Amino acid sequence: MPELPDVQVFKEYxxxxxxxxxVAAIEKCRHDLLHGISANRLGEALQGHPFTTTIRHxxxxxxxxxxxxxxxxxxxxxxxxxxxxxxxxxxxxxRMLLRFENGYRLAxxxxxxxxxxxxxxxxxxxxxEHDLGPDALEVAGxxxxxxxxxxxxxxxxxxxxxxxxxxxxxxxxYSDEILFVAGVxxxxxxxxxxxxxxxxxxxxxxxxxxxxxxxxxGEKGWPGGKWLVPHxxxxxxxxxxxxxxKKEKISGRSSxxxxxxxx
DNA sequence: ACGCTTCCCTGGAGGC
DNA sequence: TGCCTCCAGGGAAGCG
Numbered sequence: 064m065p066e067l068p069d070v071q072v073f074k075e076y077x078x079x080x081x082x083x084x085x086v087a088a089i090e091k092c093r094h095d096l097l098h099g100i101s102a103n104r105l106g107e108a109l110q111g112h113p114f115t116t117t118i119r120h121x122x123x124x125x126x127x128x129x130x131x132x133x134x135x136x137x138x139x140x141x142x143x144x145x146x147x148x149x150x151x152x153x154x155x156x157x158r159m160l161l162r163f164e165n166g167y168r169l170a171x172x173x174x175x176x177x178x179x180x181x182x183x184x185x186x187x188x189x190x191x192e193h194d195l196g197p198d199a200l201e202v203a204g205x206x207x208x209x210x211x212x213x214x215x216x217x218x219x220x221x222x223x224x225x226x227x228x229x230x231x232x233x234x235x236x237y238s239d240e241i242l243f244v245a246g247v248x249x250x251x252x253x254x255x256x257x258x259x260x261x262x263x264x265x266x267x268x269x270x271x272x273x274x275x276x277x278x279x280x281g282e283k284g285w286p287g288g289k290w291l292v293p294h295x296x297x298x299x300x301x302x303x304x305x306x307x308x309k310k311e312k313i314s315g316r317s318s319x320x321x322x323x324x325x326x
Numbered sequence: 327a328c329g330c331t332t333c334c335c336t337g338g339a340g341g342c
Numbered sequence: 343t344g345c346c347t348c349c350a351g352g353g354a355a356g357c358g
Contacts, residue, residue: 142352175351178352179353315331317349
């Protein structure tokens with residue numbers, strides 16, 4: 064379930080490993096995960112260039128390869144990165160594999176094949192073409208900005224937070240978590256929210272996203288305490304108020320919220 | 327035009 | 343034990 068905080072951790076992992084390494088070869092690349100470019104062309108574009116910088120926007124990771132453009136990765140639900148030297152460290156579902164001149168490899172591992180591999184000449188153009196809104200961290204903490212982007216929305220606040228064209232980076236897990244912290248029901252309709260609730264959501268967005276990045280949730284799991292995630296089960300006890308956690312489908316996704324302190 | 331549903335994909339869990 | 347179905351949830355396509 065890599066969402067914004069998890070992809071941020073992948074970016075930091077990439078920066079600490081593959082960045083500045085020169086690509087010797089692309090050793091493997093599943094064509095069914097590739098979009099808009101062939102494996103051969105991608106290989107040509109990457110080979111001989113070092114990665115010079117990375118950018119994360121929402122759930123997308125961009126790695127600049129030479130002067131030609133950017134390797135673009137989306138982690139779907141089960142995607143992850145692994146940088147290794149010894150073959151016994153290789154993960155089990157490699158969909159793309161780069162070999163560097165230093166002998167190390169970077170594997171893009173993705174069990175359920177819902178990830179994406181692509182190549183872009185410009186990050187800005189890619190964001191525009193894929194109709195991505197501003198990164199959720201830019202909106203976090205800013206109630207005015209949030210209010211502005213919710214303008215005209217009639218559906219539930221949960222689907223609005225998950226709408227990548229409104230703001231990029233929040234998925235099912237984090238939308239629930241943000242609304243849990245904000246004390247707002249996920250199924251509440253956007254036009255029915257009070258100003259105070261929108262302010263709480265903006266504030267919770269910052270707390271949850273930054274908190275998850277800071278404790279590197281993607282690598283280390285969820286720490287104990289007041290997170291909803293470890294309690295995502297119907298009938299569980301709410302870690303904040305002791306109330307009951309309820310499961311409900313909202314626009315096709317399983318949602319969990321506290322019956323008592325939310326709403 | 328918008329929002330909801332369905333589909334893709336794989337592996338783990340649970341039922342019988 | 344083995345088989346079947348369901349569920350997880352990214353994005354995109356389809357539908358009303």
